[in-house]
Amino acid sequence: MTSTEATRADVCALAVAECFRDDGEIMVSAMGTTPSLGARLAKSTFEPDLLMTDGFNLLLRRALPLGAKPSDDDVEGWMPFGAVFETLWWGRRHVMMGASQIDQFGNQNIACIGPWENPKAQLLGVRGAPGNTINHVTSYWVPNHNARAIVAKVDMVSGVGYDRAASLGPDGSRFHEIRRVVSNLGVFDFNTPDHRMRLVSLHPGVELQQVIDNTGFELVIPDGVDTTPVPTPEMIGVLRELDPQGYAQKEVVV
């Protein structure tokens, strides 16, 4: 990828990066290709104080290209799993996870499809999703927005959504925040009176009807939906440096 014209994947990467704007000096854990690229874009441009790992246990002082091996000079600290748990319980973390299913209140499922007792498909298991979502800010990335992934009700609540958090009362829910969902079609949040998912912006070239048809519930659609910002030529240059192999271009379904 040498073109300076923004692709859908570039727009998604910037939309991901925007999730981390003003996060400051906290750890970002971005799971998957486009989240990793977007978080690195944020760190390389407007959010340099973010702490990020190599995906394993090294904290890196600068954002490296996807797939690059860090050198000793790139390292600023150590973050083994034990420290990850302490950090997430401390709350100084913003995670962007994937979602096999996500529902209208932001409940996420990565555990299984079908009833948990007798799953049609066993997936990862809940992993850290319950603890992440109840302890610190969470965002989600959906590379292929469709009505099987964006559903009215998830099969198994791994990551906690707003209706579940509200049922815990003010104590239980005080650290819960689902900031945004970025998909290949648009950007969504939960800034509605009952925290139902709302369309924030459509990526350039995406029709509103396409989003409605591919969503398994009735989205809140405000008057005058925005278009997701397109990265500047300078940002596209940064994106090309951070993803020289074009992994994100392959991930995003157009």
Add this chain to the structure above:
Amino acid sequence: MKDKRMTVEQAVAEVTDGMTIGIGGWGSRRKPMAFVRALVRKGVKDLTVVSYGGPDIGLLCATGQLRKAVYGFVSLDSIPLEPHFRKARQNGTLEAVELDEGMFLLGLRAAAQRLPFLPTRAGLGSDVLKINPHLRTVKSPYDDGEELVAVPALNVDVAFIHMNRADAAGNGQALGRDPYFDNLFCMAATKAFMSCEKVVSTEELVRGGPLQSLLINRMMVTGVVEAPGGAHFTECPPDYGRDEKFQREYAATAKDEEAWKAFRAKYLDVSEAEYQKAVAS
């Protein structure tokens, strides 16, 4: 100091049908696979395994020795979904206790500290509480009165871990960049057995890495087994990385009964020495 060296067979002799086994490492990383293979050879059954799960859980699912798994995830890392574990779950042949990864850590810590539980917010609002009706919440006794999940202690009968280096007395060294929670597995267990790439003198052990790498002390360990390649096919840095080709071969056997039989005959129904010879060729 006692010389605790023994063979893998002597170590797994402590395991009987129906026991709860704790297995160290994480996913497909520094798993005590020589012990797991010895459990397969021994044929002990109705096991419960407590693990940050990888091919340890997968293999024991494939051989039908696992009755119950306690996990936060089961993954081969480079192959995100463990196919033998998936098959067992989807066929309904495995009892499962699925916890948040952090809850799992607190369960190990509670066991290590001889506490009945440790409190956490993790799990609140999620279906982890629904699928685990044995889990209870606890109300803070202080003015805040906050309701928290009481993660019960994950006590195990026997723990197995794999280190890079150890001495004969049971001091163990993890030279990779992540210690995982192997010390807690040992402390949560009635008996703990440690395999290692190489048994060295105590002097050599201490000189072999920073003091912080001495994760295991001899109080934690009942027996020490020298098992070069003992974490294969999972990674054991800096000694070796994951054997991705072998892992793919293992994963593929979940879809093909004949391939599984051949895999089992070649790699599992043989001694550890024959296994190491087979994978070296």
